[in-house]
Amino acid sequence: MKASAHASGSQPVPRVTVVVLTRNHVRQTVDTVARLVALPEHPNVIVADNGSTDTTISLLASLFPQVRIVQGLRDLGMAGFNRAVALARTEYVACCDDSTWFAAGALARAAQLLDDNPQVAVLNARVADDAEREIHPACLMLSATSTSPRGDGLPGPALANFMAGACIFRAGVFRELGGYEERLSRGGAEELAALDVLSAGHAIVYCEEALAHREPLYRWFTRAQHCMLARNSAWVAWMRLPVRDALAATGRALAVFARQRSLGPAGFALLRGAFWTLRRRRVVPPHVVVLTRQVKRAERQVRAGIPAMAEKYDRSGQSAW
Structure with a gap:
């Protein structure tokens, strides 16, 4: 001890x-x-x-x-x-x-x-x-x-x-x-x-x-913050995940941009970081890829099965704060 x-x-x-x-x-x-x-x-x-x-x-x-x-x-x-x-x-x-x-x-x-x-x-x-x-x-x-x-x-x-x-x-x-x-x-x-x-x-x-x-337990995110979180998640995917997963993360980000009525500016910001992310690209081991895919599937199930909780999570942001 x-x-x-x-x-x-x-x-x-x-x-x-x-x-x-x-x-x-x-x-x-x-x-x-x-x-x-x-x-x-x-x-x-x-x-x-x-x-x-x-x-x-x-x-x-x-x-x-x-x-x-x-x-x-x-x-x-x-x-x-x-x-x-x-x-x-x-x-x-x-x-x-x-x-x-x-x-x-x-x-x-x-x-x-x-x-x-x-x-x-x-x-x-x-x-x-x-x-x-x-x-x-x-x-x-x-x-x-x-x-x-x-x-x-x-x-x-x-x-x-x-x-x-x-x-x-x-x-x-x-x-x-x-x-x-x-x-x-x-x-x-x-x-x-x-x-x-x-x-x-x-x-x-x-x-x-x-x-x-x-206290407070969570906070609402602005339109710009929602777009930034989605953009950054796509950047992370391009830095660490296989192309299939990175493309899926990019698609999710574009969908967020569209919902937030910021497809042009947010899409340009996403593209502007492409070279930076690709220079840092280092794909994670296969077992980590499997874990991330399991989590994404589980998240979709939670959002479908418990929409109130999922909405609150979305509004408090992917990040805790």
Whole structure:
């Protein structure tokens, strides 16, 4: 068993570093950080600031001198996690945004599961509102489209994707991936990372016991955001999947553009990134291709069988946040 206390025995040694991504949400960030530093696991906390222009930095520094702040000069989206994770000194890193916090005991349980299951690189947390009356629609979709309900010796359902804003990573694996791709940092970066995690022989698992709370539970996406998510998903497919799957992802993206009445501008943006994606093309192993196809089929079944849940998932975005 891993060491769990300082030499003095007065306080547990942090097993997990929590990285909080924020930009110009000072009240939410202060509230979230206060909840995290009060956890019984005493995690290290790093705030990854994406170029805030409000009082986020100064207020956090005065209220929480024990919290490390990584200040960015501009908004990097999900890529803002990269530098903060690089500075973490623990084996495991939990990622969340400024409206999400982990429940007491969740990080300790996640660390124990990762200790006991070295094949698992990422645990996707269960995200619920503060009263646990409603589960985030992305969690419901991930669970419903699991590639293995609970098999292959894994501690939970096997996934082919994860929520970037509610997960616990092996820090070493995250660094080996090179972090999140900045050009996909508004959505899709976690999809690319998941494919690379699976290609490296690791597993991604949905963990009910790793509970995170979020307020508000989900948000509506704008027309531009829907188009950007669809475009980025097509880019990821061209970077990692066989031509058949990349063409299918492109077709789905064009259908989204048409529904959002943005076929011309969004289609041009998709085409403009073609050379960039093809230069980074590296097709994943066959078993990962099979997993992604299983997930796409399961998603279609969920959308057909539970339209209300699927609609809520669509409106909250393919990405968790």
